[in-house]
Amino acid sequence: MQAMILNGIGQPLTPVELDGPTERPGGERITITACGVCHSDLHVVDGDYPVSFPRILGHEIVGIHDRMGPVIVYAPWGCRQSDCPQCASGQEMICPNSSEVGLVVDGGYCEEIVVASEDYLVPLGNLDPIQAAPLACGGLTAYRATKKALAHLGHDGARVAVIGAGGLGQYSIQYLSLLSKAEITAVDTSAEKRATAQELGAHRAFTLDELEGPYDAIIDFVGADATLAAASSTVARQGIVVVVGLFGGRVPFGLGAQANEASLTTSIWGTLDELHELIELANAHDLKSPIETLALSQAQEAHDRLRSGAVAGRVVLVPDALA
Ligand SMILES: [Zn+2]
Ligand SMILES: [Zn+2]
Structure with missing residues (x-):
């Protein structure tokens, strides 16, 4: 599959061809249709977060699941241990042992991802995948x-x-x-x-x-x-x-x-329940956000534009085969 990877702090995003996504036991495979570019992706490039390399960035992921159809992915995965007060109360985004997508595990600047649990998939309803992608982080x-x-x-x-x-x-x-x-x-x-x-x-x-x-x-x-x-x-x-x-x-x-x-x-990101509420709200009302679309292979250009302040709203990457 097509992927754009980050090989280290300050490095450019590099195109690679991978056999497929990282497998996860009991995981759910998603064919990615859109992935938003978030400001925090730039902070990863700048070395502001501890990340192991190489890493596929991207945590605003929309795609197709075999059974569920179009879905948006809840990306701030926690440890989900019963003795973790944050995870036990559904506040996975502030879990101290997170497996955050696009940071701790590979994210959505590619064509496929295996999601750790079906729980992390929220049906998109009637939302347009490109308009919806930034809801996963920016909107949430x-x-x-x-x-x-x-x-x-x-x-x-x-x-x-x-x-x-x-x-x-x-x-x-x-x-x-x-x-x-x-x-x-x-x-x-x-x-x-x-x-x-x-x-x-x-x-x-x-x-x-x-x-x-x-x-x-x-x-x-x-x-x-x-x-x-x-x-x-x-x-x-x-x-x-x-x-x-x-x-x-x-x-x-x-x-x-x-x-x-x-x-x-x-305030940090959002809970899985809040993502469900937000997708319901977005389906009921026409939320507006200026969105620019670029092909996945242009991910570095997307970062450059975001960094220079040239982007009015959000940028969303679409796999080249779909762009
Ligand atoms: Zn936890
Ligand atoms: Zn973000």
């Missing part, structure tokens, strides 16, 4: 973070701010407008992204300096020093700041540093 990560915010948005006059109106922020704004009555403020440095945010359901769109609290919930899809500082100083009493962005910012925390009883938390 935004969904979990948004749910944490929703718990603070039940009252009349609730206000929420979404910092960063790129791919994940655009999903979050759509979830918020479908699932809450809160006033939604989008924050982005780009005028174009602010306009997109308003088309997708944001009531107001600002730059960071214009942010005016208090907000009952703030979702930070950037996570830089400046965005965290803005979130920390505009969160309402008993409100919540949910940090998703990987920019590595830090902020002082303690009594008096934030409004009383405000919560600061992070």
Whole structure:
């Protein structure tokens, strides 16, 4: 099968022809139809995560299963041991002994994958495979973070701010407008992204300096020093700041540093149950995300475009035979 592999930190993605996917006992074979390219794939190339090489990247996988038909793959596989508190409560994406697809085990920049359990396959319903692929990580990560915010948005006059109106922020704004009555403020440095945010359901769109609290919930899809500082100083009493962005910012925390009883938390990817909920939501509503498609053999070009900021939403790779 066609695959694009990463041979080491900082190396280019290289085309190889493999006999087939890594077998797994009792595994379910998927013929891949689309695989999204995620920003965290670039972090793997940069050596920010411990990975053994060679590795096939890619954790936003959609494909065809013999019996189930079109499926999306839940990729943050945990250890599934009964004495693992995270796995026992269905929070596999924060399992300390994960077998994450495209990181710990080979992923979807190829034509076939064997999935460790049928449980990890969610039927796609009527969704277009290319539109659906980014839901596996980008869409799901935004969904979990948004749910944490929703718990603070039940009252009349609730206000929420979404910092960063790129791919994940655009999903979050759509979830918020479908699932809450809160006033939604989008924050982005780009005028174009602010306009997109308003088309997708944001009531107001600002730059960071214009942010005016208090907000009952703030979702930070950037996570830089400046965005965290803005979130920390505009969160309402008993409100919540949910940090998703990987920019590595830090902020002082303690009594008096934030409004009383405000919560600061992070949010990581999503659970299998949340992926089921999200696919149901996506089937019921027309979620919009600007998606660029490239052939699998152009995976390096996809990385280059993502790295340079040339991509408006998400990039999805399609095996050359299907492209
Ligand atoms: Zn576990
Ligand atoms: Zn991802």
